[in-house]
Amino acid sequence: MKTSVFPSRYVQGPGALMRFSEEAGRFGTRALALVDANLPENVLDGLGMTGGCTVTTQIVNPACTPAAVEDATETICQSGADIVAGLGGGKVIDLGRAAADVLRIPFVSVPTVAASDAPCSALAVIYDEEDRVLKDHFVWRNPDLVLVDSDVICAAPARFFSAGIGDALATFYECDACINSGAGNLCGGTGTQLAYSAARLCLEIITEFGEQAVEDCRNNIVTDAFERVLEANILLSGIGFESGGVGAAHAFHNGISELHEVHHMLHGEKVAFGVMAELTLNDYSDKDIEKVARFNMSVGLPVSLDELGITSVDASIPTIATRAIRPGEIIHNEPMTVTQDLAEAALRRAQAIGRSQLQA
């Protein structure tokens, strides 16, 4: 069976937060917005509080643990809200997503950074109290509304935006791998033509406009290039990965994340290197992988394990590979049998190409 999932409504543009009440009001009468405690206070000044539904805000710590979800669910119940919003980084969005799912009420996703393609998805990552991933929890349905304020995202550090491009870079290659192997997507079927097209368009947009968009983000100027890449990072990549499927780039990310020394690196930064390793697995030519490496460099993404903070690269490669290929891992969505040797060889070749491009 082929399946695809989407948010019900997607709104993106400068000042989009001003339309919060009006847009959320399509789905209920009383919204409770869970607001990331790390957000600059002035972000809330732009939150449209009238026009559709009534809006109350609750500042929350960015944590998505089982206890935090329980607390948030309780808070929502007591508030009498019939809509929940998560406003902030990934953890607060996932907190709202998971709590809304418990209560089976509409969810509004309001990302304030574009560091990954998670905002449009039905995936909530649940952590334990030590900040280790406990489980990937797929909620019953995708967000009813995704509200993306370009001004807010453009004002955030450009490193987040670059990381989002790294995550978006993986989408086409992973979707393509799943189509080639017949592997399933993340919504209970196999990929649709639309998912494949979204993934391909995502790659085209970031390739053409990525460098300019990052430059614009560094200068805090919302431009056409910025808007296009923002949509690619959040909407196109979101549809592409969830309805198309994931593969080796994210498996290598999971392997790299085993190492303590990379904990300061962002998801999309690790994925960006994972893409290079995925391409070596799929027998892309050196020239093609060099092109991807140069793209990564042009948008401020790493192309080597050293840049991810790994000090003893040779000794770390077997550890990364072992984790990346463990039974049930998404690397087995690739159209070839990935062994320990093959995974290590892919990492070494990606590393060598990345290093050569850095020195070029």
Ligand SMILES: [Zn+2]
């Ligand atoms: Zn990702």
